[in-house]
Amino acid sequence: MTFVSDPPQLADVFELPSKNGHANREQQKAALLEVITGAVALDTLKLGLEVLEDIESPTERFIALQNLREQTGLTNGKAFDQAVATLIDEQRNDQDCTLAELMERQHDATWGIDQFGAKGALVCIDGDKGEGKTTLMYQAAIAVASGAPLFNELTVQRGPAIIVQCDESDLNAKKKFLAMGADADLPIHWMWGFNPAMVPELKRKIQKTGAKLIGIDSITTVAGGRGIKSTDPEYALFLYQLNHLAAELGVVIFLLIHLRKADTAKGRTAVGLDDFLGTGMLTAACSDVFGYWANKAEDAFPYQFMLRCLGKRNCEAGTTWDLQGSTDDFSLTFVGVQGGGETPSERCSVIAKTLEYLRQRKGQPQAVETIAAGIGAHEKTVAKELRDYYSSGNALQIQRVKGQSTAGGGRPPWLWMF
Structure with missing residues (x-):
């Protein structure tokens, strides 16, 4: 007669890692983490950089910086600089945002x-x-x-x-x-x-x-x-x-x-x-x-x-x-x-004339070619200056709307207006 062992139960399966030394491995990892963790050094680095900002003398600040390297344990110069650079990038992540929040931010790109x-x-x-x-x-x-x-x-x-x-x-x-x-x-x-x-x-x-x-x-x-x-x-x-x-x-x-x-x-x-x-x-x-x-x-x-x-x-x-x-x-x-x-002054003249042209036709969408003909400028120049002005973050009164496709099809043109 052949005896067939009972299949392992769920509880037995969860106990298997312990029998294979998994629990001991986790204990070793926890102990190792206490040894290699950079939490204390990171706190020291953050506080130290704040202290450095308050030191007025550049020479004293330089000496304090060397002492801070010792306190963090990052005595290798490149390791310390990399840690500072990483910290800067980490702090910049505090500015992470959604697209809607990004569009609401005020920027001066003039x-x-x-x-x-x-x-x-x-x-x-x-x-x-x-x-x-x-x-x-x-x-x-x-x-x-x-x-x-x-x-x-x-x-x-x-x-x-x-x-x-x-x-x-x-x-x-x-x-x-x-x-x-x-x-x-x-x-x-x-x-x-x-x-x-x-x-x-x-x-x-x-x-x-x-x-x-x-x-x-x-x-x-x-x-x-x-x-x-x-x-x-x-x-x-x-x-x-x-x-x-x-x-x-x-x-x-x-x-x-x-x-x-x-x-x-x-x-x-x-x-x-x-x-x-x-x-x-x-x-x-x-x-x-x-x-x-x-x-x-x-x-x-x-x-x-x-x-x-x-x-x-x-x-x-x-x-x-x-x-x-x-x-x-x-x-x-x-x-x-x-x-x-076009010279810089000519480009300034083009955008100034373009804006004045649109102000005089407030609420009336205008095509780039119409604007160019109206102010006597090259169509490509008008298109570029409007695009740059619109994306500068300061063109709050300018609106850009989609026009109608031509009879032959193709991409609808952008129209501009105040």
């Missing part, structure tokens, strides 16, 4: 400097040493502080400016401002010492002065002078801190960057993203990137400089402006757009 510096943006300006990046930054500061158009072309939102100067002496800066004929009473403020640990000082100075434009000359000195390489996590963290600062306070931050050595003895004929170090980190952290160089081509006019948008969020990649320089007063004057495109 230009601090037309077509060049959007409010809330970190703008990188890349060029060879000695090509005039610093002078360009000084001209921008004077324009914003005085309210005068930059290059006699780009309208600005007037306000104080801050120049963080780490590349040249106060004597050299004074000589340039004297040559430029700048009014000494302009609200331009200076910081002569700066490093990545001093972002809180910069924030306080912006809040105290009400600055609208901040120029930093240059990240090569600010970061490189502290032994931070473009491939280090600290480099990217510093860029993200500046970008976050610009967005938080709604200011424009110009960050000057030196290029790697040219591949040929003749030098560069243009500046592209491949010409400077840390390309990946820069394009990830910066809102917009511009290349700046002296045009040394045979057909170039004397002291011709080129300013080209290399991307990515606000300016149009590939747009290149011709600027006329001067050795007498270091001025830069707008000459035109490479390829014959």
Whole structure:
């Protein structure tokens, strides 16, 4: 006779893991968790970063930062910086929202400097040493502080400016401002010492002065002078801190960057993203990137400089402006757009005329081609300017509605109205 064992009962099945050591394994995991958990270190890190914000002396803050590394147990520099970066990302998740909540948020996406510096943006300006990046930054500061158009072309939102100067002496800066004929009473403020640990000082100075434009000359000195390489996590963290600062306070931050050595003895004929170090980190952290160089081509006019948008969020990649320089007063004057495109002032004129055209026909939806014909502008230009204006977050009176499909079918056009 063959005996068949009873099938296992449900209770027996749940007991099987215990018999196989599962319970013991769970106890081991719990014990290990107590050893490796980062909860205490995380609390120490959060509290320590709050304490660092309250320390006014940059030197004392730097020493406290080293002590904080010891207290958290993250004595490896890169491990500590990665923990801080992860904490920043974690805190940003507190801003997670639904699409409806996102659409209700108020954003100011207007230009601090037309077509060049959007409010809330970190703008990188890349060029060879000695090509005039610093002078360009000084001209921008004077324009914003005085309210005068930059290059006699780009309208600005007037306000104080801050120049963080780490590349040249106060004597050299004074000589340039004297040559430029700048009014000494302009609200331009200076910081002569700066490093990545001093972002809180910069924030306080912006809040105290009400600055609208901040120029930093240059990240090569600010970061490189502290032994931070473009491939280090600290480099990217510093860029993200500046970008976050610009967005938080709604200011424009110009960050000057030196290029790697040219591949040929003749030098560069243009500046592209491949010409400077840390390309990946820069394009990830910066809102917009511009290349700046002296045009040394045979057909170039004397002291011709080129300013080209290399991307990515606000300016149009590939747009290149011709600027006329001067050795007498270091001025830069707008000459035109490479390829014959619309100038910034022409684009401003188009959107101004478009809005006036729509105001005069309030409540009457208008097609782009009708608007273009009515104001004497190119249809593509009108379409682009309306699209940019509508998405800037400030076009609350503009409405966009779907039109009727044409007899031949196809996509219904967008119509615009006040």
